Amino acid sequence: MYPYQAPLKNMNFMLSNVFNAEQVWQSIPQLAEYMDIETARAILEEAARLNEEVVAPLNRNSDEQGVQFNDGQVVTPDGFKQAYQHFVEGGWIGLCGEAEHGGMGMPKLLGILVDEIGYGASNAFTLYNSLTAGAALCINAHGSDELKQLYLPKLYSGEWAGAMDMTEPQAGSDLRNISTKATLADDGSYTITGTKIFITGGDQDLSENIIHLVLAKVEGNKGISLFLVPKIKVNDDQSLAGANGVSVGSIEHKMGLKGSSTCVMNFEQSQGFLIGKVNRGLVCMFTMMNYERLAIGIQGLGSGEAAYQLASQYAKEREQGLAVGAVKSGNQADPILVHGDVRRMLLTIKALNTAGRALAMHTGLQLDLAKFGEGQQQLDAVKFVGLLTPVAKAFLTDRGLDCTIMAQQVFGGHGYIRESGVEQLVRDTRIAQIYEGTNGIQANDFLGRKVLGDNLATVLQFIEQTKQDMAAFEHISAKHSAQLIELWQQFIDACMALNEVKLSQPNIINSCAVDSLDAFGYILYGYYLLKLQTHAATTDDAALYNHLVEFYFNKIIFKANYHLSQLTTGDDVVMAMSADLF
Structure with a gap:
């Protein structure tokens, strides 16, 4: 009904005035050479243009058309392939990736805001890019030099995509019960066999290859290990070498996020490569999971912002009832913005979104200091990232759903029908409280591990x-x-x-x-x-x-x-x- 607009004014205000971004960046030698506030503003403006003009117009149709599964092939909604190419050409998927492997090397404080713009435009489309960025982060942190050199440039460019394969039918939150097996091969690689469920972006038609990070148990070991398993095998020169026994069993039919593929993945004698050490897979995977947890928190924030924009515009235009009090408008009906309950809901959404953006940015800043800082500053930042990440994931998504529901309430009956667009936001946002570790698990992590x-x-x-x-x-x-x-x-x-x-x-x-x-x-x-x-x-x-x-x-x-x-x-x-x- 109303087009999404990135909240650039508030974002730039927070960067410049609240978090003193330029001062922080100039104090970090790795960023000082190329990172300043004008560069950040230019990147945000281009991210806003791309998402407003290219991605957001696809969002409603992606929900109505959904992902298709034809003869074992996943087909994304109309327009997704063309939009994805815009992101590939602009290098957006590698925005915060390591420059030595082809990424742009931008700070996470800026990446947080670009992520929010993407989720505000389309939850479903943005998830594909988010999973790739998380997979690259994990490979960079724990993979061998050979794996980094072979896979990271293609992941950062977006030519290849990433996926995280953990969950199995009998092993959801408790991964100790996974049954996917890894057998050491003569050449030092591993043969992976098993089935995973609920794999976001497990397959799609956007990229030429998909790099799966798969949790499995090495034969003879009770512990869990992590493996890089490409859908299509890769030669040493990065050319593609043929099928790797990775296939889609089915796709899930969901309440929301219908433009995002959620797959059952089968691995049949697939070649995989160990990331990190045997029995230390969860340690490695948590690098990606923590990234995704923050990203999903931002999904809640982006949805809340998009919902506010719809509801505030509607409240200014929808005439229903008359203003009460000493001042009368003389109209037959007044915009519903005159009513106290509508104002209460809009103010609640606005306050929660504004503070939520600050939480996301604060967490992003701590990630930058943990990565680039030195001495006590770096040590403190590492601890604060651990403290804030479960809060960012759980509180942002809980309040994000609250905000979409309140925005729907502003619309009244019109919020329950598809034309308004707000009911899709409610459905798309609901999953954010569940995946990447339910919010109850986040709370247990927060209180049990991070506080006590x-x-x-x-x-x-x-x-x-x-x-x-x-x-x-x-x-x-x-x-x-x-x-x-x-x-x-x-x-x-x-x-x-x-x-x-x-x-x-x-x-x-x-x-x-x-x-x-x-x-x-x-x-x-x-x-x-x-x-x-x-x-x-x-x-x-x-x-x-x-x-x-x-x-x-x-x-x-x-x-x-x-x-x-x-x-x-x-x-x-x-x-x-x-x-x-x-």
């Missing part, structure tokens, strides 16, 4: 940094600052109490993990909005951020109090009921 795992050391350091940052904020309410500091202390107190009983009450973490992550997320969003407010105080957008802060601190942040209250109730009320009563 080191007895709160990392989270205390992170919270202290936010407090020190807030101490320098100007043009913000002392009341809001004090409210945020008090909430941080309540979060710390609750987590310390959990830390004392984590061994004696083994179910306590699983029982309240989601509440811990949500409490942290809502408090953190308050910090980000105050940060935006102080940096926007002397700009033309000061009124916007002032309104968002007042709304958030008067209407939304109290959700943190509810989630904090759940951290002190114990696990008995959750675990006591016998299974036969369910």
Whole structure:
């Protein structure tokens, strides 16, 4: 109904004013030579043009037409092949890839924003590129020099695509039960045999080859190892050498993301190459998984932004009912934007999207510092990436679905029919809470490993940094600052109490993990909005951020109090009921 527009104004404001991107980049020798704010703006403008003009117009048809499976071949929706070629020609798939292997070498802080623009334009199309970038990251981190030189240039160029093959019918979240086998061959490679399910981008007609990263068990070993398995074998000169026993059994018929292929993959005596060490596959695969978890968090953010744009435009144009109060318009009907409940929903979406973008960028910045930084700065960044990644994945996708549903509600009955476009966003976004590790698993990782795992050391350091940052904020309410500091202390107190009983009450973490992550997320969003407010105080957008802060601190942040209250109730009320009563 309304065309998607990349939120460049807010993105550029955050880059320049909130996260001081140019100062950060100029302090990093590897980036200083070619990375400045003008380059970043130019890249964002071109990413916006490409996605607005080429990708977004394909989104609705991709949902209606879907992926086809004909005679063992996967066929993507009309227009996808042509759009993909635009990305190949522009080098977009290798945007953050290593320059020595043909990538553009851009910082993740910028890549985060390009990813959001893509997901805002089309969830389904953007997933293909995201999986390739994640596979390349894993190969670069753990693959041998020979594998890097042979595969990375083609992955970064987009001529070849990547896929992540983990799940099996009997092994979803618990990968210990996978049955795919790897047998060592005489030439040092491995023969891979097994079946994987739910493989996003497992096959498509966009690239000339697909590079699968497959988890399997080496014969004689109980541990899990990771293998690079090309759909088509590759010669030493990167030419293609013939089929490799990789085939599609079927494609899934899904609630949403119908333009993205989700495949059952069969490996029949396929040649594969070990990545990393035997029995250390999960360590290697988590490099890709953590990348994808952040990317899927951004999927939620992009969907929320696209939904807001639809709903805000609709609310300005749809006339229904009359304004109430002292001032009457004299019209037969007024735009629904005059109604308090519509405004409440739009303000909620706007506040969550704005703070969510800051969370994504903050995580991207920590990734850059972990990669390029030195000394204590690098060590701290590595810890903060671990802390923030499950929050970015879970909180961004939970709130992203909330935002799409609220946007649908703004449309009323028109939001339930296909013509509005918002119902597709609801369906497409729903999966983001499930794949790449369900949000419950993310919460368990956050509370169990990242908060309690080191007895709160990392989270205390992170919270202290936010407090020190807030101490320098100007043009913000002392009341809001004090409210945020008090909430941080309540979060710390609750987590310390959990830390004392984590061994004696083994179910306590699983029982309240989601509440811990949500409490942290809502408090953190308050910090980000105050940060935006102080940096926007002397700009033309000061009124916007002032309104968002007042709304958030008067209407939304109290959700943190509810989630904090759940951290002190114990696990008995959750675990006591016998299974036969369910």
